[in-house]
Amino acid sequence: MSAKKAFSDISRTVSGLTSEIRREFSERVSHIGSRVEDLMAEVMAKVEKRFGNEDEHVIFRALPEPAELGMTLSDVLRARATQRTFSDEPLSDQDLSTLLWAADGINRPNGRRTTPSALDWREIDIYVLKANGIWRWVPEKHGLIFCHLDDVRSETILAEPTLHIAPVHLVFVADKAKTDTFLSRLGTKVAAKVRHESWSVEKLEEMRTRSMIIDAGVKVQAVYMAATAMGLSCVARTGFDREKVESLLRLGSEESAVAIATLGYRPNSILDAFR
Ligand SMILES: Cc1cc2nc3c(=O)[nH]c(=O)nc-3n(C[C@H](O)[C@H](O)[C@H](O)COP(=O)(O)O)c2cc1C
Secondary structure (H helix, E strand, C coil), X not given: CCHHHHHHHHHHHHHHCHHHHHHHHHHHXXXXXXXXXXXXXXXXXXXXXXXXXXCXXXXXXXXXXXCCCCCCHHHHHHHCCCCCCCXXXXXXXXXXXXXXXXXXXXXXXXXXXXXXXXXXXXXXEEEXXXXXXXXXXXXXXXXXXXXXXXXXXHHHCCCCHHHHHCCEEEEEEEEHHHHCCXXXXXXXXXXXXXXXXXXXXXXXXXXHHHHHHHHHHHHHHHHHHHHHHHCEEEEEECCCCHHHHHHHCCCCXXXXXXXXXXXXXXXXXXXXXXX
């Protein structure tokens, strides 16, 4: 098929879908007010379904406003490095807030984030593993939903003894179901109709997989940069048993654990690393 013919096919298909776009847009506008509460209820229902509600007395923990980071971008870029030694001191809510805001904070009235995502899918969920259990970050509420009391931090570590001391691990989970948006469906419909070799359903699927990994990666880098400005130790990790971590988090079939960022204060003395 010539490029010209493909282009005219695409134009025809897209214009045929215009009324669908208008309808979806007006539905979205009318729902926008109740969206945050709906979303919160949805996340809570999901968490309860997976983890049960045996600890229902602790459900949501609001985090403080993120702190201002004073280091210049040039200095952050000069100083960023992986640090694998930690103090076992728990990370303060203030520092956790600043890290999570850097990774996935809402920085505009339209709900968009401090880090980009393909087609604005916002499909990366962040789970926080601490001594007091598993939590899930809720950017719309700038806080954490409690999931489960177990301390599973060590189970995410393969063969790196110093990481057992770290107080916090952020697990970046790609939820493929969230990539099934109107725009993605439109792209797939066009691809199915046009049947152009550069825009096939298979190629779109491959782009989707690639995008989800990058979307997690940009969050990892944002965490590295914030940690640098805050003087924290940080290690990005893909070295973990993915299936095990997914089972610890009771993830569904459309969700996958892509990366972990391990964080904490720098050790006070060399002995901290061997405690
Ligand atoms: C995608 C990714 C996966 C990584 N996985 C691990 C890991 O499993 N364990 C680990 O100790 N470091 C891991 N690292 C950290 C790298 O080893 C580290 O970034 C690299 O050695 C360069 O050092 P630097 O970050 O100080 O520049 C990972 C880094 C990235 C970006």
